[in-house]
Amino acid sequence: MTLLPLQSVDPLHIGRFRLRGRLGSGGQGIVFLGEDDAGACFAIKVPHPHALTDAETRARFAREMEIARRTAPAFTARVVEAKLEDDLPYIVSEYVEGPSLRDRVERNGPLPPDAVHRLATGLATALSAIHQAGIVHRDVKPDNVLLGPDGPRLIDFGIARLPGGSLTASGQLVGTPLYMAPETFEGQRATAATDVFAWGALVAFAAQGRHAFGGGEIAAVMRRILSEEPDLAQVPESIRPTVAAALAKNPAMRPSAVDLVIRLIGSPATPESGTWVGRKRGKKPAVIISVIAAVAAVGVTLVLVRLVDPGPGQTVNPVSQRADTEVITQAPVDTPAPEPVTTSPATEAVTTPSAPLITTQPRNTPDVPIPSGLKSSGMEAYYEVSEAEHAKKVKSLTARDFRPVSLSITNRGYTALWLKQSGPDFVTAHDLSAEEYRTFWQKWSAKGYQETVATAGPDGQVFASVMERRDGAHMAYFGLTAADLRRRNEEALVNGLIPAWITAYGNRFNVAWVPGDTADWQMTINQTRAQYQKEFDKRMDAGYIPEVATIGTNGLFTAMWRPWNSAFYSYTGLSAEEHVRRREALLAQGFRLARLSATQVGDVVMYSLLATKES
CATH class of the missing domain: 3.30.200.20 (Phosphorylase Kinase; domain 1)
Structure with a gap:
């Protein structure tokens, strides 16, 4: 320097x-x-x-x-x-003793191919660490890359953004135009995908000694970035497809920083075991991912990738005509049922008596109660019905303009809540194997659909899904650890995505995120009944609602919280009789069901609901 x-x-x-x-x-x-x-x-x-x-x-x-x-x-x-x-x-x-990438290229010309590959891998790894910490750099460019004796260093976080934070006036362009993504010129918020685009432009500059979209006046550069393909003629052939993918006009079509690392380090033939994971990236095939190493100094999880061909067919109930994800098989955990969690309405300090403990009766005996179904104005719910009965109800309710908003599976059958409301086209599928589920999601993801409701049976062998036609990016992961769940949630929020659903099996989590308002979403993971009750009371007083919540097969509670300024009730872990009693009382008070579920913990089935009322 x-x-x-x-x-x-x-x-x-x-x-x-x-x-x-x-x-x-x-x-x-x-x-x-x-x-x-x-x-x-x-x-x-x-x-x-x-x-x-x-x-x-x-x-x-x-x-x-x-x-x-x-x-x-x-x-x-x-x-x-x-x-x-x-x-x-x-x-x-x-102090990093070494020139900036710009100085190096302007003084000595393009980097040799091997040096370009090392630079690309090092910077992709740096971005992976930054993004997993919930940060968007927003000014990745050659001036901010120092070529130190131990490798490249990404510097200058002066305009970087933390999750939910912004010091930039609305509509103000922030960054260096030669390395800014198309969406930033259109007034969209910078996301991790914006950094990936800048990475692609930077690597092209290092490899060629010239800018991927040419130079000149800012207006001309902007026009080329928005409407023309990049010049990558001298980018090493081994990494050219990866650089081209990073420079996609649509941010949803770009790889993540972790994906870049995976592509750059290569992939082995077949991981021995792993987690199915997916992210909406257009029509590429599903990927199967197995975590192989955690780089402690960088904070990045490295993964091995294998492309797989589509599997056999699926059972689908389309309404009109998307997510390359798969599943990790997890055996059910036989743990005692937790005590039910009870809550108070958000707008009143009302003491709600605790519900009785659920008896641990065998799940398949006739004397185990099942909640009675619900047919109310604009709402219908049914509990633990057979696959055949569920299929009939899907067809009937769809024909009457109802939409599924909650779905769960126990060993006794399907539980679902349907609301009569308008919305985008959707498709449903149920009674799927892991392979059929993967094929279903891949097919409809490629058609522009995103998963908004999904569930699996307690043994992790039977799956059901609802996918809606939506624009924008989409993330979904299966078999995440608690630590991975936190990191992926931060990544999703940085990219403008909010949780759509979450389920837990033992110590693993399945979750999907879709576009939405990410303001102040927070997460709590694997809490006991007492911890969750205390958490709920604290967050209720602060004006939060458990928008997405689940009880795992290990009996622990996980929830996604967001601000809420209207009345609501949330009951978790109720017996069948108590669930129906509280459900009917809330409906009588003018509340509307937003979610309900049946969860199996060992031989016990417990029921939960969320009801809201507009102010």
């Missing part, structure tokens, strides 16, 4: 560091080279003098410090210290 002399207005010391010169200057501030008393060198970033009194500038610095501290240092520059309260706020980070 070229060291420029200090200017007359520059300080000679910042904190305990003596300044030796300027490393660079940009829109977000000035970066100096400083050294401590021991002679160690550091990069020190300060705001421009004219912005020192600007509250937003200090807020940006505080956010940059937080983001830098949340990212793994293996492919970024580690933050050493920071002072934000002083007259001159500053951030001190590790």
